[in-house]
Amino acid sequence: MLKFLPRFEFPRYNIPVADFKGHQLKALRRFEKLKPQFHLVLELRDLRAPLSTRNVLLDQVVDKRHHERLVVYTRRDSFPATSPYLDRLSQWHAELEEKFLMVDCRHRSAINHILRCIDWYHELHREKNYGLSPPLGFKVLVTGMPNVGKSTLINSMRGSSGKVARTGSEAGVTRSTSESIKVGSSGNGVYIIDTPGVGLPARLSDSSRMLALALCGCVKRTLVDPWIQADYLLYLMNLQLPYGTDTVKQAEKTLSTYPGAIQHPTNDIEEVLNRLRRNPRESDASVALRWLDESRSGLVLDPELLLPCADFSMRQHVEQALKRARKVMRK
Numbered sequence: 001m002l003k004f005l006p007r008f009e010f011p012r013y014n015i016p017v018a019d020f021k022g023h024q025l026k027a028l029r030r031f032e033k034l035k036p037q038f039h040l041v042l043e044l045r046d047l048r049a050p051l052s053t054r055n056v057l058l059d060q061v062v063d064k065r066h067h068e069r070l071v072v073y074t075r076r077d078s079f080p081a082t083s084p085y086l087d088r089l090s091q092w093h094a095e096l097e098e099k100f101l102m103v104d105c106r107h108r109s110a111i112n113h114i115l116r117c118i119d120w121y122h123e124l125h126r127e128k129n130y131g132l133s134p135p136l137g138f139k140v141l142v143t144g145m146p147n148v149g150k151s152t153l154i155n156s157m158r159g160s161s162g163k164v165a166r167t168g169s170e171a172g173v174t175r176s177t178s179e180s181i182k183v184g185s186s187g188n189g190v191y192i193i194d195t196p197g198v199g200l201p202a203r204l205s206d207s208s209r210m211l212a213l214a215l216c217g218c219v220k221r222t223l224v225d226p227w228i229q230a231d232y233l234l235y236l237m238n239l240q241l242p243y244g245t246d247t248v249k250q251a252e253k254t255l256s257t258y259p260g261a262i263q264h265p266t267n268d269i270e271e272v273l274n275r276l277r278r279n280p281r282e283s284d285a286s287v288a289l290r291w292l293d294e295s296r297s298g299l300v301l302d303p304e305l306l307l308p309c310a311d312f313s314m315r316q317h318v319e320q321a322l323k324r325a326r327k328v329m330r331k
């Protein structure tokens with residue numbers, strides 16, 4: 001076990017707290033108009049930051065009387081097959097009675113699983129409507145924050161019928177709500193509506209959300225100073241160093257990109273940048289960006305899930321966020 005005390009608080013830097021653009025507002029207005037047409041909402045979130053990539057604005061889109069909602073966590077491949085973190089997340093969902101899946105969107109087996117779930121919801125809808133299918137087909141709205149994997153999922157669903165939605169590692173690739181795209185076996189009448197990623201406006205966001213979103217790629221990487229992003233990454237990594245029964249060997253596996261030897265942790269970002277600098281003339285920003293770009297498995301990006309707060313309640317967290325959103329929307 002390491003003898004090291006991580007930081008339990010991150011400084012409040014003056015950074016932009018939102019990346020909310022005109023096309024996102026337009027998308028929200030379009031969702032309102034489409035409300036009577038769709039039956040199921042597939043809400044995608046990034047498994048590495050389940051709280052930060054949960055968008056309360058999308059709760060306003062779902063009308064529980066008419067719509068079903070299935071939460072799909074993408075990037076399941078970022079975590080090992082079993083993990084206490086994933087068990088905890090499952091318990092929180094049980095607490096909220098919210099149905100969810102964890103998938104690697106790029107994998108055919110995951111897509112087949114989602115298609116089977118959609119068929120199940122379609123059947124449920126038919127049962128509730130005296131065995132009748134909706135005349136214009138069963139419509140599924142695929143939504144979520146920017147860059148969580150919506151287009152990747154839709155392209156995989158389309159399978160052999162061709163790539164239709166643009167994907168990319170930067171946030172904001174999809175800019176408009178698409179017409180419905182038919183998916184699944186022919187004749188079952190399931191249509192998918194691709195949508196642009198919708199973030200949170202400044203009044204519903206804060207610096208910790210923004211930093212987690214920047215690390216997930218849900219906002220443009222250049223929006224927040226790379227030095228601050230790197231410091232935040234270090235803060236999160238240190239919170240995930242081995243404690244209690246974990247061994248250094250286990251941590252080396254999950255924190256394989258720890259800057260320097262994991263046996264010599266540090267809270268000092270300047271020291272980290274010096275450890276990673278390839279030549280004395282390389283700037284702090286360029287070292288930080290290089291480190292931020294490294295792929296990083298098994299790292300949780302929401303500090304609430306790492307801090308020692310046994311009384312954390314997902315229900316309370318969600319209710320507070322919804323209350324705040326309703327207050328802001330009324331103004």
Ligand SMILES: Nc1nc2c(ncn2[C@@H]2O[C@H](COP(=O)(O)OP(=O)(O)OP(=O)(O)O)[C@@H](O)[C@H]2O)c(=O)[nH]1
Pocket residue numbers: 074075076077078103104105106145146147148149150151152153166167168169170171172173174175195196197198
């Ligand atoms: N490892 C991994 N990468 C994924 C997964 N899903 C999506 N990606 C990657 O994440 C990046 C963003 O995916 P997109 O499908 O473009 O995301 P989007 O939500 O459509 O993005 P916007 O158009 O900005 O709203 C791409 O580089 C994908 O390859 C996943 O489950 N696992």
